[in-house]
Amino acid sequence: MSAQTSGSGLLPRVPRRRFIQAGVAGLSGLAGLSGLSLSELLRADDLAASGSAGDGSRRRATARSCIFVVLSGGLTHIDSWDPKPLAAAEIRGPYSPIATATPGVQLTDMFPLLAERTEKYCLVRSMSHSDTVHVSAAHTMLTGQSDGTPANDSPMIGSLVARFRPSENSLPSHVWLHNMKTGTNKVPRYHSGLGKIGHGYAPLRVGHELDNPAAPGFRVAAFDPPGGLTAEQFEQRLRLHDQLSGAEQPIAGTAPVQEFRQFQQRARDLLTGEAARNAFDLNHEAAALRDRYGRHPLGQYLLMARRLIESGVRLVTVTGWPGLAPGETQPTVTQVWDTHDSYYAAGDTMFGNGPYGMQWALPRLDQALSALLDDLADRGLLDETLLVVTGEFGRSPQFEGHGRGRGHWPHAYTSLLSGGGVRGGAVYGASDKTGAYVAAGRPVSHLDFGATLFQALGIPPSMRYGPDGFSLRVSDGEPLTEVFG
Numbered sequence: 001m002s003a004q005t006s007g008s009g010l011l012p013r014v015p016r017r018r019f020i021q022a023g024v025a026g027l028s029g030l031a032g033l034s035g036l037s038l039s040e041l042l043r044a045d046d047l048a049a050s051g052s053a054g055d056g057s058r059r060r061a062t063a064r065s066c067i068f069v070v071l072s073g074g075l076t077h078i079d080s081w082d083p084k085p086l087a088a089a090e091i092r093g094p095y096s097p098i099a100t101a102t103p104g105v106q107l108t109d110m111f112p113l114l115a116e117r118t119e120k121y122c123l124v125r126s127m128s129h130s131d132t133v134h135v136s137a138a139h140t141m142l143t144g145q146s147d148g149t150p151a152n153d154s155p156m157i158g159s160l161v162a163r164f165r166p167s168e169n170s171l172p173s174h175v176w177l178h179n180m181k182t183g184t185n186k187v188p189r190y191h192s193g194l195g196k197i198g199h200g201y202a203p204l205r206v207g208h209e210l211d212n213p214a215a216p217g218f219r220v221a222a223f224d225p226p227g228g229l230t231a232e233q234f235e236q237r238l239r240l241h242d243q244l245s246g247a248e249q250p251i252a253g254t255a256p257v258q259e260f261r262q263f264q265q266r267a268r269d270l271l272t273g274e275a276a277r278n279a280f281d282l283n284h285e286a287a288a289l290r291d292r293y294g295r296h297p298l299g300q301y302l303l304m305a306r307r308l309i310e311s312g313v314r315l316v317t318v319t320g321w322p323g324l325a326p327g328e329t330q331p332t333v334t335q336v337w338d339t340h341d342s343y344y345a346a347g348d349t350m351f352g353n354g355p356y357g358m359q360w361a362l363p364r365l366d367q368a369l370s371a372l373l374d375d376l377a378d379r380g381l382l383d384e385t386l387l388v389v390t391g392e393f394g395r396s397p398q399f400e401g402h403g404r405g406r407g408h409w410p411h412a413y414t415s416l417l418s419g420g421g422v423r424g425g426a427v428y429g430a431s432d433k434t435g436a437y438v439a440a441g442r443p444v445s446h447l448d449f450g451a452t453l454f455q456a457l458g459i460p461p462s463m464r465y466g467p468d469g470f471s472l473r474v475s476d477g478e479p480l481t482e483v484f485g
Contacts, residue, residue: 063420073338076395113370121418126429128443144450155193169312341400386420447477
């Protein structure tokens with residue numbers, strides 16, 4: 001088949017399924033989630049659902065929910081999604097290309113399970129921008145906005161999804177699984193942009209370092225009674241609150257108070273009911289399925305993400321940390337995909353088994369993602385769940401310094417999209433023969449990538465919001481519509 005691109009940037013597909021690369025602080029002062037009143041959080045979600053957030057009406061969604069896997073630090077595309085077997089040895093690396101279920105598409109031999117499942121996802125090999133700084137590039141990735149400087153205060157994609165497509169159940173709309181390691185300049189501003197949309201859209205954050213679902217006895221404490229109260233004491237305080245805010249008060253029958261009580265009841269349901277805590281409880285899953293995902297943080301978080309979206313959470317962000325490397329007792333780093341030369345001692349390389357080593361990180365990613373793809377498909381969830389796997393950039397074709405690692409490279413790299421109407425068995429765009437620059441297809445910026453996610457979730461990028469209801473736009477990017485169909 002010719003390698004020429006069509007006007008859309010895609011080559012014709014021969015069969016149809018394939019196209020080859022082309023080119024309750026409100027409850028008597030009790031503490032709420034994320035530092036907010038839980039009632040306020042739920043009320044904000046409800047306002048968005050009713051169309052009171054400035055958009056005028058609910059938009060029909062195509063994908064019901066999203067799992068957004070963040071490969072913080074920037075996965076090396078040449079050693080994973082986009083092998084370059086004909087490049088010089090100092091560029092191509094030690095991994096060999098392998099055939100996949102989609103004719104003409106190759107991955108490296110570190111992804112044998114994902115190679116068998118290419119019909120379930122699309123690779124976007126023409127991701128491209130110019131920002132080489134982690135903190136700003138990560139921010140543009142997570143917000144879908146171009147002005148990703150450290151001073152930028154754009155809302156995260158997850159926060160906007162929580163506003164315009166809130167959960168319809170007594171569950172948070174946006175959950176972030178595993179906090180980034182503190183003390184680095186790569187930590188995202190979890191509460192970014194909330195002044196523009198409301199603090200009720202902050203993510204509920206779960207897990208940190210060794211406190212993760214791969215650890216024995218792990219439990220999510222976010223729904224425990226606040227202030228060290230027992231469940232019985234909490235119920236007593238709720239009953240007392242009901243008595244103190246009874247109908248004898250002059251304003252008790254007004255519409256705002258009635259509305260506020262509605263959100264108080266939802267907050268009570270969340271804190272005292274079983275639905276939320278059950279959604280986070282992996283003990284309800286079969287041991288064999290947990291093994292299939294992998295008994296490491298990345299695997300268990302992806303299984304938890306599936307449980308959450310199945311229960312009604314709209315967007316789950318998962319930090320792609322595979323867990324402790326051999327020999328580690330405490331995490332050296334959460335941003336394991338940041339494979340700089342300076343991180344390796346003499347005789348070691350990025351292809352080793354240490355904290356930044358691809359030998360232990362890539363197999364765990366292969367295991368966990370392939371299990372998630374199968375699980376979503378088996379449960380009939382893949383069509384309504386958009387799966388996104390990306391980093392803030394890729395890694396350089398040339399090795400750094402002593403040839404142990406690769407540097408930051410935003411000019412061409414790969415992201416994965418699956419579900420939510422995305423064509424499986426597909427590759428959009430192509431990098432050149434060394435993986436350095438986009439050679440075919442449209443360069444896809446963070447703006448365009450974010451707009452594509454919003455479009456898939458039924459949120460038109462042109463939708464307006466802001467303190468005045470119209471001064472801000474959800475996205476200035478152009479959706480990559482070619483990947484849908």
